[in-house]
Amino acid sequence: MNALRGIALQVCATFIFTIMSALVRIVSGRIPTGEIVFARSFFALFPLLALLAFRREISSAVRTANPVGHIVRGSVGVLAMSSSFAALALIPLADVTAIGFTAPLLTVALAAVMLREKVHVYRWSAVCVGLVGVVIMLSPHIDGGYGSGQGGMGALIALFGAACTAVAMIQVRRLTSTETTAAIVFYFQALAAVAGLATAAWGWVLPDAGDALMLLSIGILGGIGQILLTESYRHAPASVVAPFTYSAMLWSLLLGFILFSEIPPLTVLAGAVIVIGAGLFVIWREQRLGIERAKAIEAAPPAGPAV
Incomplete structure (x- = not known):
């Protein structure tokens, strides 16, 4: 384990994903969302397959005991990705990023309902506080006082995408019981690329050289970001590296200002701080529960001989 390396990989992955989102925002006015989803997923396969080939893990990536589970995860994941990309065409980069932070909190609530996980009052309180932050973030868009008339729709689409991300994470938890990380x-x-390709029936556009390069970059950056994200958890516990996911807010603020001259209102920033604080509390609480479970196991008397 190397905590500093894990943190560095997580921060790099987050930065790369934010650049990818900025490129999506740039091309979203000219390229259909389905076409962007295809590019993001198809071109991401190249760095992923290159890494798997280098590690001789391609066989483990294609081997599956639960194809239906992958289809469910892929379907919900495509909805999440499509919603995020559609929202980027309507509202600022930092706003989409901040609303996306709702996903970990929704995952806690869904885990209690769908996985029957025991969620104590501390984490439920964090979820409730986080939802208050979501309402604060959405308010400038819903009341029509910020951006274009499409702002409210964009904010709701981003929130729907966060909810789909939470459902996808629940499905990933289910898949980990039988599937490798490479397979997931x-x-x-692969499924997202197929789903994106299917949207060609509704009309794609032929990108010019600049847009084609950006579509290629979106996919390659997405694949590299996914690799770095996965690698970060190889070098440090999730409780150590996960908080640095929130560095995306810093990157999105910087890129939004530099590339699009976007300055979110204070209400959005205040709501984001509340949501991030609630998310960090959930991570801290998970770490504490993990320590308590480990101590309980160590303190348990050894099992007697089998008779």
């Missing part, structure tokens, strides 16, 4: 990542990218 590979099948999602």
Whole structure:
């Protein structure tokens, strides 16, 4: 384990994903969302397959005991990705990023309902506080006082995408009981590419050289970001590296200002701080529960001999 390396990989992955989102925002006015989803997923397969080939793990990536589970995860994941990309065409980069932070909180609530996980009052309180932050973030868009008339729709689409992301994470938890990480990542990218390709029936556009380069970059960056994200958890516990996911807010603020001259209102920033604080509390609480479970196991008396 190397905590500093894990943190560095997480921060790099987050930065790369934010650049990818900025490129999506640039091309979203000219390229259909389905075409962007295809590019993001198809071209991401190249760095992923290159890494798997280098590690001689391609066989483990294509081997699956639960193809239906992958289809469910892929379908919900495509909805999440499509919603995020559609929202980027309507509202600022930092706003989409901030609303996306709702996903971990929704995952806690869904885990209690769908996985029957025991969620104590501390984490439920964090979820409730986080939802208050969501309402604060959405308010400038819903009341029509910020951006274009499409702002409210964009904010709701981003929130729907966050909810789909939470459902996808629940499905990933289910898949980990039988599937390797390589298989989960590979099948999602492949299924998302197929789903994006299917939207060609509704009309794609032929991108010019600049847009084609950006579409290629979106996919390659997405694949590299996914690899770095996965690698970060190889070098440090999730409780150590996960908080640095929130560095995306800093990157999105910087890129939004530099590339699009976007300055979110204070209400959005205040709501984001509340949501991030609630998310960090959930991570801290998970770490504490993990320590308590480990101590309980160590303190348990050894099992007697079998008779």
